[in-house]
Amino acid sequence: MTMTDDLLAQARGVLDDAVALRRELHVHPELGTDLPRTQAKVLAALDGLGLEVRTGTALTSVVADLVGGAGDGPTILLRGDMDALPMPEDTGLDFASTVDGTMHACGHDAHTAMLVGAAAVLAGQRDQLAGRVRFMFQPGEEGFGGAADMIDEGVLDGVDAAFALHVAPNMFTDFLIHRSGAAMASADVIKITVTGRGGHASTPHWATDPVPVACEIVLALQSMITRTVNAFDPAVLTVSVIEAGTTDNVIPETVTLTGTLRAVSEHTRHEVWARIEQVANGVAAAHGCTVQVEIVQGYPVTVNDAAFTRWASEVAVDAFGADHVVEMPSPIMGAEDFSYVLQKVPGSMFFLGVCPPENPNPFEAPACHSNRMVLHEPAMATGIAMHVSVATAFLAAKGQFT
Numbered sequence: 001m002t003m004t005d006d007l008l009a010q011a012r013g014v015l016d017d018a019v020a021l022r023r024e025l026h027v028h029p030e031l032g033t034d035l036p037r038t039q040a041k042v043l044a045a046l047d048g049l050g051l052e053v054r055t056g057t058a059l060t061s062v063v064a065d066l067v068g069g070a071g072d073g074p075t076i077l078l079r080g081d082m083d084a085l086p087m088p089e090d091t092g093l094d095f096a097s098t099v100d101g102t103m104h105a106c107g108h109d110a111h112t113a114m115l116v117g118a119a120a121v122l123a124g125q126r127d128q129l130a131g132r133v134r135f136m137f138q139p140g141e142e143g144f145g146g147a148a149d150m151i152d153e154g155v156l157d158g159v160d161a162a163f164a165l166h167v168a169p170n171m172f173t174d175f176l177i178h179r180s181g182a183a184m185a186s187a188d189v190i191k192i193t194v195t196g197r198g199g200h201a202s203t204p205h206w207a208t209d210p211v212p213v214a215c216e217i218v219l220a221l222q223s224m225i226t227r228t229v230n231a232f233d234p235a236v237l238t239v240s241v242i243e244a245g246t247t248d249n250v251i252p253e254t255v256t257l258t259g260t261l262r263a264v265s266e267h268t269r270h271e272v273w274a275r276i277e278q279v280a281n282g283v284a285a286a287h288g289c290t291v292q293v294e295i296v297q298g299y300p301v302t303v304n305d306a307a308f309t310r311w312a313s314e315v316a317v318d319a320f321g322a323d324h325v326v327e328m329p330s331p332i333m334g335a336e337d338f339s340y341v342l343q344k345v346p347g348s349m350f351f352l353g354v355c356p357p358e359n360p361n362p363f364e365a366p367a368c369h370s371n372r373m374v375l376h377e378p379a380m381a382t383g384i385a386m387h388v389s390v391a392t393a394f395l396a397a398k399g400q401f402t
Contacts, residue, residue, distance in 0.1 A: 007319060007385045007388065007389065008381060008382075008385050010121045010124070010385070010388070011117065011121060011381040011382070011384040011385040011388065012381045013121075014117040014120045014121060014384065015117065015377075015378070015380060015381045015384070017045070017116075017117065017120070018113040018114060018116060018117035018380055018384065019113070019377050019380065021041065021045055021112070021113040021116060022109045022110050022112070022113035022377065022380070023095040023109075024041060025038055025041060025082075025104065025109035025112060025113070026093075026095050026096070026097065026104045026109045027095050027096070027097060027098050028097075028098065028099065029083075029084030029085075029097050029099055029102045029103055029104045029109070030082075030083065030084060030099075030102070031083060031084055031085075031086055031102055031142075032083060032139065032140055032142075032144050033058070033059035033060065033083075033139045033140035033144050033146050033149065034059070034060055034139070035060045035082055035083060035139045036060055038060070038082050038083075038112070038139075039055065039060040039061075039062055039082075039137075039139075042062050042082070042112060042116065042137050043055075043062060045116045046062070046064055046116065046119060046135075049064075049066075049119055049120060049123040050066075050123060050126070051064040051065060051066050051119065051123070051135070052064065052065040052066075052067065053065075056139075056149070056150065056153055057153065058149050058152070058153060059139045059140055059146055059149050059150070060139050061136075061137060061138055061139055061146070061149075061150050061153070061155075062135075062137035063134065063135070063136060063137070063150070063155055064119065064134070064135040064137070065132055065133070065134050065135075066119065066122055066123060066126065066129070066132065066133040066134075066135070067126075067132050068126060068127075068128075068129030068130050068131050068132065068133075068395060069126045069127040069128075069129065070127060070128055070129055070130040071130045072130065072131065073129075073130035073131025073132070073395050073398060073399070074131045074132075074160040074161070074394065074395060074398060074399030075131060075132040075133070075134055075158050075159050075160050076131070076132075076133055076134070076159075076160065076161050076162070076163065076390065076391050076394040076395065076399075077133075077134045077135075077136055077155070077156070077159045077161070077162040077163070077341070077345070077347070078115060078118060078133065078134070078135055078136065078162075078163055078164070078387050078390070078391060079115070079135075079136040079138060079147075079162060079163070079164040079338060079341065080108070080111035080112045080114065080115035080135075080136070080137055080138070080164070080165075081108045081111055081112070081138045081139075081141035081146070081338075082108055082109075082111075082112045082137055082138060082139050082141075083108055083139050083140055083141055083142050083144070083146070084097075084102050084103055084104045084105070084106075084108065084109075084142070085102070085103055085104070085105045085106060085142055085369060086101055086102060087101065087102070087103050087105055087369075087371055088100070088101055088103065088371055089103040089105070089371055090371040090372050091371070091372055091373070091374050093374065103371060105368065105369050105370060105371060105373045106141075106142065106368045106369060106373075107166065107167035107169070107354070107368060107373075107375060108141065110167050110354070110375060110377075110380055110383070111164075111165065111166070111167065112137060113380065114165065114380050114383040114384050114387065115135055115137065115387065117380070117384040117387075118135075118384050118387035118388050118391070119133075119135050121384060121385075121388050122388055122391060122392070125388075125392065128392075129392065129395050130395055130396075130398075131394075131395040131398075131399075132158075133391045133395070134155070134159060136150065136155055136162075136341075138150055140337075141336070141337050141338075143298075145299070145337050145340070146337065147337040147338060147339075147340045147341055148337065148340045151340055151341065151344065156341065156344050156345055159345050160345065160346075160394075160399045161308060161345055161346050161347050161394060161399065161401065162338075162341050162342065162345050162346075162347030163312065163347055163348060163349075163350075163387070163390045163391075164338050164341075164347075164348075164349040164350070165349070165350050165351070165352050165383050165386060165387065166336070166349060166350075166351050166352070167351070167352050167354045167368075167375055167379075167383070168351040168352060168353050168354060168355075168368075169354055169355055169362075169365050169366065169367060169368060169373050169374065169375055170355060170362050170363055170365055170367050171351060171352075171353030171354075171355060171362055172353045172355060172362055173353050173354055173355050173356070173357055173376045173378075173379045174320075174324060174352075174353060174379050174382045175324050175325070175326055175352075175353035176313075176316045176320065176324060176325050176326070176350055176351070176352060176353075176382070176386060177326050177327075177328050177350060177351040177352075177353065178304070178309055178312065178313045178316070178325070178326075178327060178328060178348065178350045178351075179304060179309070179327060179328035179330075179331065180304055180305075180306040180309040180310065180348075181303060181304060181306060182264040182265060182301050182302070182303055182304075182331045183302050183303070183304045183328070183331055183332065183348075183349060184301070184302035184331060184332050184333075184334055184335055184336045184339070184349070185236075185262040185263055185264050185301060185302075185331060185332070185333045185334065185335055186261075186262060186263050186264075186266070186269050186298065186299060186300050186301045186335060186339075187260060187261075187262055187298040187299050187334075187335030188260070188261045188269070188273075188295055188296060188297055188298045189258065189259075189260060189261075189295070189296040189298060190237070190239075190257075190258065190259045190260065190261050190276060190293075190294075190295055190296075191256065191257070191258050191293070191294040191295075191296065192214075192217060192256070192257040192258075192276075192280050192291055192292070192293050192294075193254055193255070193256050193257075193291065193292045193294075194210040194213050194214045194217065194254060194255045194256075194257070194280075194284055194289050194290075194291050195210060195253065195254050195289060195290045195291070195292070196208035196209055196210035196213065196251075196253065196254070196287075196288070196289045197253065198250065198251050198252055198253040199250075199251045200249065200250070200251070201248065201249045201250060201251050202249070204251060207251045208287070208288050208289060209251050210244070210252065210253070210254060210255045210289050211244055211245070211251070211252070211255055212287075213255075213283060213284055213287045213289045214242065214244065214255035214257055216283050216287075217257065217279065217280050217283045217284070217291075218239045218242070218257065220279045220282075220283050221237055221239065221276065221279055221280075222237070224237075224272075224275050224276075224279050225237050225272070228275060229268060229271075229272065230268070233263075233264065233265050233267070233268050234263070234264060234268075235261065235262060235263040235264075235268050235269070235272050236260075236261070236262040236263075236333055237259060237260075237261050237262075237272070237276075238259050238260050239257050239258070239259035240258065240259050240260065241256075241257070241258040241259070242255065242256075242257055243255065243256045243258075244256070261273075261276075261295075262333045262335070263301065264301055264331045264333075265301060266300065266301055269300075269301070273295050276293060276295070277293050280293050281293075298335060299335040299336060299337050299339050299340070300339045300340070300343065301339060302335070302336045302338060302339040302342060302349060303339070303342055303343075304342065304347070304348040304349060305342065305346035305347055305348060307346070307401055307402045308346045308347055308348050308401050309348040311401035311402070312348050312350065312390055312401075313325055313327070315389050315390055315393045316350070316386060316389065318389075319385065319386070319389040320382065320385075320386075324382075328351070334368075336349065346401075350386065352379060352382060352383045352386070353379065354375035354376050354379045354380075355375075355376065356374060356375070356376045357376060
């Protein structure tokens with residue numbers, strides 16, 4: 001039996017338990033930073049593994065340390081997020097969500113279960129490990145910034161590097177995908193309130209109609225993005241909500257525009273903030289309106305450390321073969337609060353392909369955040385094995401990855 005076969009055999013040995021946990025979490029999803037049922041399930045699954053476990057105070061997080069029995073060494077953090085999304089499920093699964101309007105549509109149930117599985121495998125190797133493996137079970141990734149809260153509560157104290165996996169239902173199953181540098185975008189909420197002077201819809205000349213002004217602002221923002229942002233350092237600005245008026249014969253006083261801004265560098269992100277203000281104010285002033293621009297800062301760019309990512313990709317090749325490890329050609333414009341962790345310590349987030357093999361074209365499969373998103377559960381063994389491979393290799397290398 002090769003090392004790879006042995007590693008996968010160990011991962012498959014805990015796969016049934018991991019799948020059972022994943023399905024239990026899928027049936028009972030929870031939102032935000034308060035996940036009491038999920039936390040209890042994780043604590044129960046970790047019980048008996050001989051870990052040093054603590055829970056959060058500001059959120060229902062779980063931090064569990066595996067202390068190696070072969071002496072002192074570095075600390076590697078492995079992270080799994082636990083929260084669901086506020087959306088209905090339409091998968092038809094036997095273990096579909098029983099909570100109205102709530103679904104694990106981003107694979108966090110699998111992330112949690114794979115991390116528990118990795119803890120079980122590594123606990124069996126404790127005597128060969130010199131150092132510490134920290135398991136970060138995190139609530140509140142979906143817009144709540146749970147990673148930042150856990151950092152405030154000390155999850156990174158003493159940590160030398162960090163690693164995370166995210167399932168990818170649009171990628172071939174069992175493939176591991178990586179990218180150095182910017183891997184995922186920042187995400188900010190843009191809110192623009194355009195104020196004019198209301199009046200009767202039949203006499204717009206006696207009013208200052210903010211509706212066409214708001215429409216011009218939307219178009220001008222798109223021109224600003226395409227004409228002023230470097231195509232090789234891109235940004236995406238989508239105005240997704242326009243709110244105005246109450247009836248057909250009244251010109252409203254205000255229009256509110258809400259949208260999202262994504263960028264793959266902090267430089268472009270900050271430049272576009274300033275340009276949004278400039279464009280909105282300029283267009284409004286040209287038509288006698290005023291604007292209020294609010295930029296709600298969200299997650300920063302997820303930047304994978306180049307040296308760590310290269311090292312981890314070599315670990316993956318050694319474990320699974322070069323034909324199952326792929327470099328991602330460009331960043332994903334989604335966002336992740338693991339970015340806060342990577343601002344503090346070197347590390348990387350990889351993606352794990354989980355498209356069911358019966359789907360001949362993964363790129364047409366329901367994606368994350370789809371109410372029809374499903375995943376190939378046997379691929380979770382690859383995720384468990386990847387967590388184990390990174391942790392054991394990091395400790396064996398005494399934290400050296402350059």
